[in-house]
Amino acid sequence: MNIKRTGGHVICTVKNETTVPFLSFPMLEDTGVTIHGFSTRLGGVSRDHLTSMNLSFSRGDKEENVRENFRRIGESIGFSCENLVFSDQTHTTNVRVITVEDRGKGFVKQRDYSDIDGTITNVPGLVLSTFYADCVPLFFVDPVKKAIGLSHSGWKGTVGKIGRVTVEKMTAEYGSDPKDIFAAIGPSICQDCYEVSEDVILQFRENYDPALWDSLFYKKANGKYQLNLWKANESVFLEAGIIKEHISITDICTCCNPEILYSHRASQGKRGNLAAFLALKTAPKQL
Numbered sequence: 001m002n003i004k005r006t007g008g009h010v011i012c013t014v015k016n017e018t019t020v021p022f023l024s025f026p027m028l029e030d031t032g033v034t035i036h037g038f039s040t041r042l043g044g045v046s047r048d049h050l051t052s053m054n055l056s057f058s059r060g061d062k063e064e065n066v067r068e069n070f071r072r073i074g075e076s077i078g079f080s081c082e083n084l085v086f087s088d089q090t091h092t093t094n095v096r097v098i099t100v101e102d103r104g105k106g107f108v109k110q111r112d113y114s115d116i117d118g119t120i121t122n123v124p125g126l127v128l129s130t131f132y133a134d135c136v137p138l139f140f141v142d143p144v145k146k147a148i149g150l151s152h153s154g155w156k157g158t159v160g161k162i163g164r165v166t167v168e169k170m171t172a173e174y175g176s177d178p179k180d181i182f183a184a185i186g187p188s189i190c191q192d193c194y195e196v197s198e199d200v201i202l203q204f205r206e207n208y209d210p211a212l213w214d215s216l217f218y219k220k221a222n223g224k225y226q227l228n229l230w231k232a233n234e235s236v237f238l239e240a241g242i243i244k245e246h247i248s249i250t251d252i253c254t255c256c257n258p259e260i261l262y263s264h265r266a267s268q269g270k271r272g273n274l275a276a277f278l279a280l281k282t283a284p285k286q287l
């Protein structure tokens, strides 16, 4: 796969490249307690601008196609679809504690919650699932307390620091020490591709330390700005108490790779959804 990377060395690896590919962080794999993955456009059955691994039921695709796509990506990453639990993303900073009662919500039965951009759980087997086409996926793994979190952080979620909210909720619910948490910033739009207007930048100025501003955005001759959501979320992780050595930042931009990943910007909104998946491994049935 000819994927364009932003850095000199590989951070996100491509798995199952010749069948149903997905992207993976070695740092999260090495914790040994989770399965996780980020889908691509490849390996599915959807057509036209949704080609081919569309993971959205609400972007004009046939339901049977989307269900087959979920089955395929589940088989590739290693989960079964009845264990999926979906977010309900509306650019909030709301984080829901996912329990065994939530199993299947969004995929096999209706969600009975709304406006949920972040999810945490300590129940093995439940597959936290969030959806993307340029916004930033945030993965959290606490191998000590055996708890995980997965949050959707677009510019609004990044202004609201949903990454910190997620860590605080893991601490409150599961006793997680931020120093034990491994965190990853998933494939999403890079600074070179992400032009925003001044009203967005004003909100970043209000919520972020002025010492960080130069590393987060710069102004261009046309009066617009280029915003670095990866750097912003890294600073949110550090503020939440996660240590630098436990942070992995993607080297893959959705908008730089429109043939491999859905990008809202690159497609001007004509696109399917990518998904991030994160689950705690279940205990082996027999040893």
Ligand SMILES: [Zn+2]
Residues within 6 Å of the ligand: 189, 190, 191, 192, 193, 253, 254, 255, 256
């Ligand atoms: Zn880019």
